[in-house]
Amino acid sequence: MSTCYQTSLRTFLEHESGIKTKHQAKELHARIIRTIAPVSAILNSKILSIYSNFNLLRDSLTLFNAIDSPQPTKAWKSIIKCYASSGFFLNSLTFFNGMRAEGRIPDRNVFPSVLKSCVQLRDLRLGESIHGCVITLGLDSDLYTGNALMNMYAKLQFLKDPQVFDKMPERKKQTSGFWNGLVGYNYPDELDLNLRSGGVGLDYDMTEQAIKLGALGMDTVSKVFEMMPIRDVVSWNTVIGGNVQSGRYMEALGMLREMGCADLKPDSFTLSTVLPIFAKYVDIKKGKEVHGFAIRHGFDGDVFIGSSLIDMYANCTRVDDSYKLFCLLPQRDAVSWNSMIATCVQNGRFDEGLELFRQMLRDNIGPAEYSFSIIMPACAHLTTLNLGKQLHAYVIRAGYDENIYVASSLVDMYAKCGNIKIARWIFHNMEIQDSVSWTAMIMGYAIHGLARDAILLFEKMQMEGVQSNSVVFVAVLTACSHAGLVDEAWKFFNSMNNHGIPPELEHYAGLADLLGRAGRLQEAYDFISSMHIKPTGSVWSALLSACRVHKNIEMAEKVAKEIFIIDPEYTGAYALLSNMYGVAGRWKEAQKLRITMKRKGMTKKPACSWIEVKNKVHAFVAGDKSHPLYDQINEALEEILEQIEREGYVPDTSEVLHDVDEEQKRFAVSTHSERLAIAFGIMSTTAGTTIRVTKNLRVCVDCHTAIKFISKTMGREIIVRDNIRFHCFKDGSCSCGDYW
DNA sequence: ATAGGGTTAG
Numbered sequence: 052m053s054t055c056y057q058t059s060l061r062t063f064l065e066h067e068s069g070i071k072t073k074h075q076a077k078e079l080h081a082r083i084i085r086t087i088a089p090v091s092a093i094l095n096s097k098i099l100s101i102y103s104n105f106n107l108l109r110d111s112l113t114l115f116n117a118i119d120s121p122q123p124t125k126a127w128k129s130i131i132k133c134y135a136s137s138g139f140f141l142n143s144l145t146f147f148n149g150m151r152a153e154g155r156i157p158d159r160n161v162f163p164s165v166l167k168s169c170v171q172l173r174d175l176r177l178g179e180s181i182h183g184c185v186i187t188l189g190l191d192s193d194l195y196t197g198n199a200l201m202n203m204y205a206k207l208q209f210l211k212d213p214q215v216f217d218k219m220p221e222r223k224k225q226t227s228g229f230w231n232g233l234v235g236y237n238y239p240d241e242l243d244l245n246l247r248s249g250g251v252g253l254d255y256d257m258t259e260q261a262i263k264l265g266a267l268g269m270d271t272v273s274k275v276f277e278m279m280p281i282r283d284v285v286s287w288n289t290v291i292g293g294n295v296q297s298g299r300y301m302e303a304l305g306m307l308r309e310m311g312c313a314d315l316k317p318d319s320f321t322l323s324t325v326l327p328i329f330a331k332y333v334d335i336k337k338g339k340e341v342h343g344f345a346i347r348h349g350f351d352g353d354v355f356i357g358s359s360l361i362d363m364y365a366n367c368t369r370v371d372d373s374y375k376l377f378c379l380l381p382q383r384d385a386v387s388w389n390s391m392i393a394t395c396v397q398n399g400r401f402d403e404g405l406e407l408f409r410q411m412l413r414d415n416i417g418p419a420e421y422s423f424s425i426i427m428p429a430c431a432h433l434t435t436l437n438l439g440k441q442l443h444a445y446v447i448r449a450g451y452d453e454n455i456y457v458a459s460s461l462v463d464m465y466a467k468c469g470n471i472k473i474a475r476w477i478f479h480n481m482e483i484q485d486s487v488s489w490t491a492m493i494m495g496y497a498i499h500g501l502a503r504d505a506i507l508l509f510e511k512m513q514m515e516g517v518q519s520n521s522v523v524f525v526a527v528l529t530a531c532s533h534a535g536l537v538d539e540a541w542k543f544f545n546s547m548n549n550h551g552i553p554p555e556l557e558h559y560a561g562l563a564d565l566l567g568r569a570g571r572l573q574e575a576y577d578f579i580s581s582m583h584i585k586p587t588g589s590v591w592s593a594l595l596s597a598c599r600v601h602k603n604i605e606m607a608e609k610v611a612k613e614i615f616i617i618d619p620e621y622t623g624a625y626a627l628l629s630n631m632y633g634v635a636g637r638w639k640e641a642q643k644l645r646i647t648m649k650r651k652g653m654t655k656k657p658a659c660s661w662i663e664v665k666n667k668v669h670a671f672v673a674g675d676k677s678h679p680l681y682d683q684i685n686e687a688l689e690e691i692l693e694q695i696e697r698e699g700y701v702p703d704t705s706e707v708l709h710d711v712d713e714e715q716k717r718f719a720v721s722t723h724s725e726r727l728a729i730a731f732g733i734m735s736t737t738a739g740t741t742i743r744v745t746k747n748l749r750v751c752v753d754c755h756t757a758i759k760f761i762s763k764t765m766g767r768e769i770i771v772r773d774n775i776r777f778h779c780f781k782d783g784s785c786s787c788g789d790y791w
Numbered sequence: 792a793t794a795g796g797g798t799t800a801g
Contacts, residue, residue, distance in 0.1 A: 163792050198792040205793095288793045320794045327795080358795045389796045424797040459798040490799040525800050532801075560801050593801065775801070 073105045092118050096125040103129035108137045121153050128161045140168035144177070159190050163199040175207040197279040198286050204271040205293030269297045282313070288320045300328045319350045326359035330366040338363040352381045358390040365394035385416050393425045401429040405438070418445070420454045427460035431467035434745040434772055435663050439464045455481070459488040466495025469743055469770045469777055486512075486520050494526040498776045500787050502534030519550045521558075528561035532568065533776055535790055540565050554583070560590045567597025568790075572606045588618030595627050596749075607631055622653045660724035660746040662732045671727040680731070688730035692721060695760035703753040723754050725771060733765060741768040749773050749791075759783050 070076050080098050083090060095118050102111045111133045115126055127150035134143035147165050150157065157165070162185055169178035182200055185191050191200075272293040279286060287310045294303035307325055310317065322345055329338035342360055345351045357380045364372040377383070377391045388411040395404035408426050412418065418426075423446050430439035443461060451457050458481050465474035478484065478492045489512045496505035509527050513519065524547055531540035544562050547554055559582050566575035575594045579586050591614045598607035607628055614624040625648045632641035648654075661670040671678065678684060692700075702721070725746050732742040750758075750773045762769045763783035771778045779786035 167792080195792055200792095202792060283792095285793045292793065318793090323794045353794095355795045360795095362796065384795095386796050391796095393796065419796090421797045427798075454797090456798045461798090463799065485798085487799045492799095494799065520799085522800050529801065555800095557800060562801095564801055589801080 070101060073107060076101045076105060076107070077110075092123055092126075096123045096129070099126050100129045103133035106133060106136055108133050108139075121155075124150070124155045124158075127153075127155055128157070131161055132164045135164035135168050138171075140171040143168045144172070156188070157184070158188075159193040159196050162190065162193075162196040166196075166199040166203045170203050170206045173207060173210065175203075175210050178203045178207065191275075191278065192280050194279070194281050194283060194286070197275055198283075198289055201272045201275050201286065201289045201293065204275065205269070205289060205296060208269055208272070208293065208297055269293055269299065284310075284315050284318055284321070287313075287315060288318070288324060291321065292324045295324055295328060300331070303328060316348075317344070319345075319353045319356055322350060323353070323355040323359040326356070326363050330359075330363040333367050335364075335367040335369065338367065354380065354382060354384050354387055358386045361387065361390040361394060365390070365397065368398060370394055370398045370400065383414075383416075385419060385422075388414070388416050389419070389421050389425055392422070396425055396429045399432075401433050404429045405433075418449075420451045420457050423451060424454075424456040424460045427457075427464045431460075431464040433663075433668065434468050434661075434743065435668060436465075436468035436470065436743060437663055437666050439468055453482060455483065455485055455488065459485070459491050462488060462495065463491040466491065466498070467772070469499075469772060469779075471495055471499050471501070484517070486517050486523060489517055490520070490523040490526050493523060494529065497526050497530035497533060498772075499779075500533045500776060502530040502536055505530035506536075506539065519552065521552050521555055524552065524554075525557045525561060528558060528565065532561060532565040533787070533791070535565075535569050537565060537569050537571070556584065556587060556590060559584075559586065560593050563590055564593035564597070567594045568600070570597075570601050572597060572601060572603055576606065576610070586613075586617065588614045588621035588624065591617070592621065592623050592627070595624060599627060599631050602631075602634075604631055604635055620651070620653075622648070622655065625653060626655050656748065658724050658746070658748045660728040660744055662728045662742070662744050664732065664735050669728070669731060671724045671731070673724045673727075674722055678727075678731070684727055684731045684734065687734045688721070688726055691730060691733070691761060691765065692757070695757065695764050698760055698764050700757060700760040703756060723751065725750060725754055726757065729758065729761065729769060732769075733761075733767065739766065741770060743770045743772075745772045747774055749775060750778060755785065755789070755791075759785055 070079060076098075079101075083094065083098065095114055099111055099114045099118075102114065111130055115122060115130050118126055127146060131143050131146045131150070134140070134146060143164060147157070147161070147168075162181070165181055166178060169175070169181065182203075185196055185200065190196050272290055276282070276286065276290045287306065291303045291306050291310070294300070294306065303325060307317065307321070310321070322341055326338065326341055329335075329341065338360075341363075342351075345353070345356050345360075350356050357376060361373040361376050364370075364376065373391065373394045377387065380387055388407070392404050392407045392411065395401070395407060404426065408418075408422070411422070423442060426442065427439065430436075430442065439461075443464075446452050446457055446461070452461075458477060462474045462478045465471070465477065474492065474495050478488060481488060489508065493505045493508050493512075496502070496508065505527060509523065512523070524543060527543050528540055531537070531543065540562055544554065544558060547558065559579065563575050563579050566572075566578060572594065575597065579590055579594060582590075591610050595607060595610045595614070598604070598610060611624050611628045614621050618624075625644050629641045629644035629648070632638070632644065657672050659670055659672050661668050663669075669678065725744055728744045728746075729742055732744065736742070750771060755778070758769055758771065758778070758780050760783065761767070762780035769780040771780070776787065776791060778791070
């Protein structure tokens, strides 16, 4: 017996380092069972530790249960490690607890796993308690344990932020301690019985010690870091990462330099940790330096660095550079795809973003929650309601509809695509809403001209204690603007200071626009002149458009002069003023401006309208005959125009600037892009179907009148989204009440 | 034991 045992032990020791595969491990185990019986607890624990290193959870558990109680420390440690690396964090902690109950002393090898479980369960309190335990055992000088501790504090620092914590749904908080964490946590059936082990609660006495460590969040990370006697690259990467996550970019970069002084070279982890800083700061120079460093050190094929770089170039609006990088990546994972899609969408390349999204699906990369919140704004901008609905269906099937990012982007998409009812439904059914969700909904009401709903919702948002931000004020001002609510707008604008939100260009532009539209041109002029920040061409141009609407050419000249000084390259001003001169019959002045524009190489933004029919987007540019069905469309349009003229429609050509005869003017108006899109919509859908058209510029007065007639004569609801708002035409009138 | 991507904007 004893010789047999000795032999097998020798065999075991000879083989231990040679075991490279799971199969070999099982083979060895089988051989040991054949050779000796019974196998000692020590030997079984050794096999168990080999199994656990291969993450053979089931085999490890079987073996653990086969060992007579009390199991050796080694056996406990192996199970804890195996549970943690298999994703069963609660079970891992239960075993840790059980091990302590048995009087076993944990060592440096087990703490990293235990701390990882705390992170995954977001149990900061338990983590702190374990930190105390580490200190008591004198293990706080261990490199691995120290790194794991820092990681724990860095990842859970957000729990210290009451703003963040309060916004979390109840069931996700799970910070009230270990045992509360048991509620609602699922573990697989076959592992069920192993939960019985720990009957004794954790000794929270240790918590006191952990608390004595003092400060919150990132300070704790730094404290652990400073007390570590030995630090490696991982230690540095962890502190730097912690600093980045808490927005302390300068500290992060300072530590990057210090790391070099400590004679440690940044690795691929370091680089992809600091790259988001340069992305955020739009610092292309520093970003490129990192890129160069990555190439020189052979990190440029790394997927992590790749997507960080794509993102960095995208933030610096270098879309082509991002795309080049994306193409050069040796392999692409879900994040690389999402980064590239986000690059396109966030830089206005919606079609390319959608095409890449399709390619990603074809490449069998399943879309994640991220993917949908990235792609939805593309649908919102393009008004592709059908596509948006298909994606929404995918979201529901995948169970992503509870994600706050996804849900907010859906609210926005439906609102922008003209379906305010569904937007509202989604918004109200969200478990929690953050300021972005509220803003999306308020903005949705605003662009539909539902000012009262927008304001009520904004008031409700404040009553619920949701922090206002700069964007939500843009939304509220927009709402006021579309309804001509001057007094309310002033009230909101002035209240921004009480919220500690300084007005930005958008807010000034919003109020200037509002005053202008309401005909208070002088008030608007004085307002812009007294701005606390320097107005830009776009702020003044809001007033310039108002001058056109209210036909005040003197004020227009004054405003245009301001724009020519501040922003001489601002095309809109030349075109608008020239247009006004044309309408007033001052052809010479109009022509002079057009010549200036030509000399400066300025071109007017071409008017474009589009419509989604049978999942395909059809775009129309005024006067462009390239659509394959152009002749048919034109014929249909002629017919419609004849019909509405019989109903009393009289073309209004006063806004046409060209010095041409009446017949030509009529032609110019009648081929406006939105008419082509509407005519195409009517001829290619069944009677009664709602027509949804999007235009990149404002609808002109004549088209607005014509569409009102069309809606009545053809018995169609026609929803036009121009660059400012929605116009819902029905039975001869428009939802904007002719104020836009 | 460490890393990358997300929603709102006249």
